[in-house]
Amino acid sequence: MIIREKEPANLEMPFAQLEGAITPVAQFYVRSHFPVPQIDTRAWQLKIEGAVGRPIDLSLDELRLMPPKTIQATIECAGNSRLFLLPKVKGVQWELGAVGNAEWTGVPLRTVLEKAGCATWACEVILEGADHGTIAEPPRPAGEVLFARSLPLEKAMDDVLLAYEMNGAPLTPSHGYPLRAVVPGWYGMASIKWLGRIIVTAEPFLGYYQSVDYASWEQRDGGPVLVQLREMQVKAQIAQPSMHEIIPPGETCRVHGAAWSSGAEITKVELSTDGGESWQLTTLTGESVANAWRLWEFTWKTPAALGPRTLLARATDSAGRIQPETRDANRGSYMINHCLPIEVEVR
Amino acid sequence: MIIREKEPANLEMPFAQLEGAITPVAQFYVRSHFPVPQIDTRAWQLKIEGAVGRPIDLSLDELRLMPPKTIQATIECAGNSRLFLLPKVKGVQWELGAVGNAEWTGVPLRTVLEKAGCATWACEVILEGADHGTIAEPPRPAGEVLFARSLPLEKAMDDVLLAYEMNGAPLTPSHGYPLRAVVPGWYGMASIKWLGRIIVTAEPFLGYYQSVDYASWEQRDGGPVLVQLREMQVKAQIAQPSMHEIIPPGETCRVHGAAWSSGAEITKVELSTDGGESWQLTTLTGESVANAWRLWEFTWKTPAALGPRTLLARATDSAGRIQPETRDANRGSYMINHCLPIEVEVR
Numbered sequence: 001m002i003i004r005e006k007e008p009a010n011l012e013m014p015f016a017q018l019e020g021a022i023t024p025v026a027q028f029y030v031r032s033h034f035p036v037p038q039i040d041t042r043a044w045q046l047k048i049e050g051a052v053g054r055p056i057d058l059s060l061d062e063l064r065l066m067p068p069k070t071i072q073a074t075i076e077c078a079g080n081s082r083l084f085l086l087p088k089v090k091g092v093q094w095e096l097g098a099v100g101n102a103e104w105t106g107v108p109l110r111t112v113l114e115k116a117g118c119a120t121w122a123c124e125v126i127l128e129g130a131d132h133g134t135i136a137e138p139p140r141p142a143g144e145v146l147f148a149r150s151l152p153l154e155k156a157m158d159d160v161l162l163a164y165e166m167n168g169a170p171l172t173p174s175h176g177y178p179l180r181a182v183v184p185g186w187y188g189m190a191s192i193k194w195l196g197r198i199i200v201t202a203e204p205f206l207g208y209y210q211s212v213d214y215a216s217w218e219q220r221d222g223g224p225v226l227v228q229l230r231e232m233q234v235k236a237q238i239a240q241p242s243m244h245e246i247i248p249p250g251e252t253c254r255v256h257g258a259a260w261s262s263g264a265e266i267t268k269v270e271l272s273t274d275g276g277e278s279w280q281l282t283t284l285t286g287e288s289v290a291n292a293w294r295l296w297e298f299t300w301k302t303p304a305a306l307g308p309r310t311l312l313a314r315a316t317d318s319a320g321r322i323q324p325e326t327r328d329a330n331r332g333s334y335m336i337n338h339c340l341p342i343e344v345e346v347r
Numbered sequence: 348m349i350i351r352e353k354e355p356a357n358l359e360m361p362f363a364q365l366e367g368a369i370t371p372v373a374q375f376y377v378r379s380h381f382p383v384p385q386i387d388t389r390a391w392q393l394k395i396e397g398a399v400g401r402p403i404d405l406s407l408d409e410l411r412l413m414p415p416k417t418i419q420a421t422i423e424c425a426g427n428s429r430l431f432l433l434p435k436v437k438g439v440q441w442e443l444g445a446v447g448n449a450e451w452t453g454v455p456l457r458t459v460l461e462k463a464g465c466a467t468w469a470c471e472v473i474l475e476g477a478d479h480g481t482i483a484e485p486p487r488p489a490g491e492v493l494f495a496r497s498l499p500l501e502k503a504m505d506d507v508l509l510a511y512e513m514n515g516a517p518l519t520p521s522h523g524y525p526l527r528a529v530v531p532g533w534y535g536m537a538s539i540k541w542l543g544r545i546i547v548t549a550e551p552f553l554g555y556y557q558s559v560d561y562a563s564w565e566q567r568d569g570g571p572v573l574v575q576l577r578e579m580q581v582k583a584q585i586a587q588p589s590m591h592e593i594i595p596p597g598e599t600c601r602v603h604g605a606a607w608s609s610g611a612e613i614t615k616v617e618l619s620t621d622g623g624e625s626w627q628l629t630t631l632t633g634e635s636v637a638n639a640w641r642l643w644e645f646t647w648k649t650p651a652a653l654g655p656r657t658l659l660a661r662a663t664d665s666a667g668r669i670q671p672e673t674r675d676a677n678r679g680s681y682m683i684n685h686c687l688p689i690e691v692e693v694r
Contacts, residue, residue, distance in 0.1 A: 141571035
């Protein structure tokens with residue numbers, strides 16, 4: 001793993017190591033805002049409270065006795081590929097590997113919300129992690145905060161999972177043991193780790209991690225407005241060749257990677273080996289799985305001419321969304337899904 | 348005037364110069380985010396558009412022909428007294444003089460909104476100034492923005508004035524000529540200068556100047572949430588003596604200042620001359636005028652004992668709100684209304 005930050009741990013998968021559709025736990029990127037919280041699993045309970053008919057506490061054993069569900073979900077950090085932005089922006093300098101695809105087992109959030117009974121006037125569900133600390137840069141709330149973020153009630157009742165297993169094994173501490181949320185289709189900051197409390201609320205929750213942080217700007221009549229980050233944007237990434245790789249001339253080179261979107265299937269991935277002048281269709285491999293990335297590959301007949309080459313991949317999804325070729329600066333330091341140039345050298 | 352920033356001009360009234368209830372234009376603080384915009388008054392029109400029955404444009408002459416209204420309103424910059432904060436926070440380092448009270452003449456915002464006819468689904472009114480520029484610090488929108496901010500429709504239809512005169516004379520360029528909003532009871536950032544466009548909207552407008560900037564934090568279940576700055580907080584300020592003044596022992600010293608609140612009358616101002624150990628009632632002078640500050644004074648029999656003394660003033664309003672003695676750090680760099688220590692020396 002590439003260490004992007006030592007404490008708290010922010011670890012990136014070297015994306016060139018992409019192999020199967022499922023990312024092994026040991027290779028799955030770790031994004032931490034604060035140190036891994038100390039949790040006594042025997043005393044631990046998930047609290048469901050707020051605008052509910054009956055507040056409830058659930059132990060890990062009680063959750064494990066409820067009907068389990070297993071889903072695949074690709075989770076990408078909202079700041080993945082930040083390293084490509086010029087001028088440089090603040091934040092963890094991820095290259096390509098702050099994304100992974102795993103199998104998650106747990107209980108649908110809907111099940112526990114139905115157990116507690118949401119008030120008819122409820123509009124959002126706040127997921128609160130146990131990880132906590134102080135925020136350095138103003139504008140910021142004073143003192144210690146817990147990492148927390150809300151979902152619209154509709155999404156909470158749809159496909160969000162409270163997961164206690166990742167790839168068939170209990171969550172590891174850095175992935176949120178004993179319990180985390182998995183919010184399919186959304187950027188990773190929504191999938192709260194070390195989940196401790198679920199608060200149903202009748203008021204939109206404008207917490208730090210969905211206002212000053214994890215937000216972007218959208219143009220409206222009257223000027224740009226702050227918009228909370230939610231759905232992952234359609235994106236293909238090249239795993240191999242990797243940045244600055246030396247490619248032999250006049251041979252065949254396997255170009256491959258992964259592509260994902262939100263709420264739609266990947267319908268094609270195109271590849272350019274000439275910096276965007278021309279595009280060729282790649283082959284999608286494996287099966288299409290909802291909320292999971294799709295692997296793709298291409299056999300490139302490398303040119304005889306020596307010199308630098310820029311490779312670009314471009315995904316299209318079944319909703320007709322196409323990965324943009326240029327960056328929208330209003331997205332600040334997040335949602336980096338424009339076609340990313342991989343510079344190689346034919347030599 | 349104290350120059351806090353030269354370009355754009357940010358000018359503070361030396362608050363010790365406080366005399367009558369009305370602040371002369373030449374002494375009224377100037378808060379600029381961008382340079383004074385160049386406006387050709389003959390071509391200038393106020394646009395009212397968005398979720399309205401009939402978009403309209405009004406020239407300055409047309410506005411002047413509408414039934415005028417004159418109100419007094421105290422306007423305080425949301426960052427007034429920032430100089431008192433420790434540790435130091437970012438922003439213009441105002442001491443006491445980023446506040447003033449003037450007579451404003453113009454047309455009620457309600458009148459022009461009724462002329463255009465707000466849609467029944469409208470919820471907010473965006474006021475857009477002509478001042479513009481780029482914002483330096485992330486998170487920020489890309490490119491140029493106009494200074495703009497929204498009001499709930501209820502407030503817009505209540506007492507907001509579109510003012511073309513200040514203290515009986517046309518607005519000066521630095522105070523928003525040809526037209527500005529005056530939002531009684533709210534901090535100054537709401538009283539948009541160089542007003543050019545009014546947009547009625549069906550969606551809450553979360554612009555830069557009411558999200559990343561001009562916001563504070565409030566504790567809720569689930570953690571602190573971002574809250575837009577609105578109403579001025581109850582506050583008394585000491586004009587004289589001023590900071591570090593030398594006071595003769597065993598004499599009488601006139602202590603005086605101003606006090607204001609939002610949506611309520613000032614009912615008392617107390618003074619402490621011993622750093623908050625004991626408090627004495629001051630005399631409110633003049634008349635109580637809605638949305639305007641109230642002057643107060645006190646005759647202090649200065650002690651025979653030489654040495655430093657800390658003076659504090661504390662206001663209470665008719666809604667029962669009392670100026671706090673300590674600072675709430677969740678307010679960040681705004682809403683600084685705790686009792687401000689004025690350190691003097693008896694010598």
